[in-house]
Amino acid sequence: MIALLFIFLLVGVPVGIAFSLAILVQADKWNVSLEFVAQTTLDALLNYPFLAIPLFILSGELMSRGGITRQLVRFSTRLFGWSQAAMGHVMILASAIMGAITGSSVAAVAAIGRAIGPEMLKRGYQPGYVGALNASAGLLGVLLPPSIPLILYGSAVGVSITTLFLATLVPGLMFAAAFMIVHALRARHVLQGGVELAVDASAESASAGGNGRFGLVAALFMPILVLGGIYSGVLTPTEAASVAALYALFYAILNRSVRMMELGDAFVKAAASGAAIMFIIGFTTVFNRGLVLQQIPQQIAALSTSYIDSPLVFLLVANLVLLLVGMFMETSAATLLMGPLLAPAAVQYGIDPIHFGIILVINIEIGLLTPPLAANLYVAALVNKIPLIPLIRQLAWFLGACLVCLALVTYVPEIALWYEFLPWKP
Template identity: 35%
Template sequence: MNFTSPFSLALGAILALSLLGVPIGHAMIGGSVLYLYLKGMDMGAAAEQLLNGTYSSFLLLAIPLFILAASIMSSGSILDRLTRFCNAIVGRFPGGLAQVNVLQSIVFASMSGSALADAAGSGKMMQAMMTRDGKYTRGFAAALSAVSSVIGPVLPPSIPLVLYALVSGTSIGYLFVAGVIPGLLLGAVQMALIYVLARRRNFPVEAPVPLREMPRITREAFPALMLPVVLLGCLYSGITTPTEAAGLAAAYALLISAALYGMRWGEVYEALISSARTSISIGMLIAGALVFNYVITSENIPATLSAMLQGTQLSPLAFLLLVNLILLVLGAFLEGSTIILIILPVLLPTAVSLGIDPVHFGVVAVLNIMIGLVTPPYGLLLFMMTRIADISMAELLRDVFPFLGVMLAALALVTLWPDLVLFLPRLIGYTG
């Protein structure tokens, strides 16, 4: 590799700017402009790629709308009702509150689509509930809140899958439904491990909720539980496009929060500000990726990598295992959206040429990236939970490793058995 080539210098500039604290989206734009300058190309191409990529993609509008719906549905009263509903279902089993933690992450997935949002919202609340009166150690509660948060972005509506649809051209509807079984599988292996640990460590069991209370608890949580039904029903029936479905989800969230759950105008304002900040940060990352992808295409990197990997005569399974290894390592260091927007477009042409289904590849990739969020040494969720729980990284990691083991087992199943991903999409007409 020529370290003085324009591409190498552009990569060096991006790395240097990132280390100086410049947001990665801005760093990618800066490095790309440097590349264009050194190559003697029109630097206005950076702006052209940015504008064409953002204004020509109607799907991009779905991201801020999903984020807005999540911000509205994350209000305290809704979380309380959903947590009571989850406790009524699984609180009576061994490791009651720990089981509730996983189940509420599955339920909250339909209102979040972001692992970091789940950890900051419901994860923070569950951390406090689990450590109250010394029921669970702070390390175990924080570890569980971190690993259960990765379930949400695999289940619909998933912001990582929306980003993958953006860079791959794959149907967002099929991707959403393809994530259902892998997401539920993640939850199932976590709950099974909790059951085993509860027997071994004598975790407490919550008092059973009387049967006569179930109708009231279900009725209180029912409007919030209907959000994924409204979203997916409109999407898969063909009534709306993915972006229109996201807008409908945001409108439904605002309606039930204001009319049924008493959400105040101040809380609405905070939800709007919070979703705007998150949307802007993701938007800048997408803008930077669009410009840098132009640089990567100019260097013919995807085609070169595809030819090189095909020359090694890797089988589809061997390629997927190699991708798993690459993404798990990268996920432990990089933010997930960066990997989806920069790395996956380079790997996808090879996957397609080897006959790997793009929907299967996308779900496997997102699953890898989500597990990377709780993989040492730099998984973002690990750092977030050490701050929320006020514990050391060593204390957290002791309880994270068993969950990492069962999650990697689930990843292996999804990788080796594509029908786990493709079964539901084929039921609704997918022909891949």
């Protein structure tokens, strides 16, 4: 069945349909009916936590159009105005804040690339480096909570989504720090003369949108509201997503920074993106249910424990497999497929499923930087209007930083399980 799935994907069958066809081709052999496919898909999509996905996508669209993204860039610029290579740090921090609200890597790349990419080019950065930094910093959209892939993993494996959000906080900050270190080391090599060029209009005035101090404070209150609501227990992730979307909507309306027609377009685009993800979720659930009925996850767990006698070796093999899967599969589909497949085997080795979930998502997100799928690369090249090849040439340093951070998270579980040392338990 897994072989059939990869054949369908290689010949270009849409992801959701490929998952369902892999089941239907062998429906008679496994006594799977069309009613089973329909009912399983419906049951999956009625899962309450999944409602957070289209809502976070909508909040990202409204933030980008309503001016919150510009205000976040303004705030980041003030923090790093002292640096000789400030705009690169601004892009990383703004991507982190954007991701901490929307939970989407590609959304962070698109929004921050449009806001900061042109400014970096004006200041003398090589175009390929701008695209590479934009694509890499976009990973923070998923590695910092809330995270759409972690919502999917938690729902598929049956672990607390709020705890997953806590667990990914320190790894996400570690990735942000690693990107900033790489930028500090590389800036003089990718800038004309080694320092940023002066421009007539500062980044702040270019990105602030003229909304004043009140607009900046209102924009910065949004991540505090969303993340504070989740971690305090006042809001579930789904409720926080709805609060984020409403906040972004009212901000855009009260700030008068977007026309009603643009608001309608934002809703349409968010609905289309959300529907595409939910379509994949529905049919990957059918595929995963078929795997469970055939006891394939249990067989993989038994096989791995028969030939691998160390959790350290298992984690190494799992990382290699997940990195490969991330190169060829869409993020949501890969999470929903590999989570139920590998999590039972990880538990057999005494690996915490929360820790393994962070490892899995990091691996699959690195796939957004590695062709052929590499969605972040393509979006960064598009929004920054630069060729793909120069972008890829500048990517090695950031990929290296990602792999070092992945190794640390994998073999130092306390990085992900830091919350266990808190005086209160989530």
